[in-house]
Amino acid sequence: MSRIIIAVCFIFSIYPLNVFSGDIAAGEARYAQNCGNCHGPAGMGLASYPKIGGKEVPYLIDRLETYRAGTKIGPNSSLMIMMAQVLSDEEIANLAAYLSSVQK
Ligand code: HEC
Secondary structure, three states, rough: HHHHHHHHHHHHHHHHHHHHOOHHHHHHHHHHHHHHHHHHHOOOEEHHHOOOOOOOOHHHHHHHHHHHHHOOOOHHHHHHHHHHOOEEEHHHHHHHHHHHOOOO
């Protein structure tokens, strides 16, 4: 039991480091390269493309890593899988930092 508690504490102690290490300015620059074509300015969503601005960092990272792994989430995942496969861990962290920082 105490081992589990130690493990949980360990996870929580390193987790914020990963979450907050994203660089907002770098994420914004990466977003401007092509993400905005579909997701609109500041991730506000465009037509049938989902709004992604203002979401939580862990959610965004999880989604991008899921797409990068080639796993489908919704009916149009193949579009996002193509986009996410070229992203590095750092780019994902930066994009998540930027997107979570924009106004909801
Ligand atoms: C060709 C259009 C297109 C481009 C370019 C694109 N996306 Fe997407 N994105 C989509 C579509 C469509 C979905 C919904 C996919 C599905 O049905 O699972 C999506 C979903 C997402 C989601 C999950 C939304 C949610 O709440 O489930 C995130 C996060 C995301 N995109 C981020 C990005 C980022 C970051 C980039 C740039 C690297 C990017 N997208 C580029 C079309 C695009």
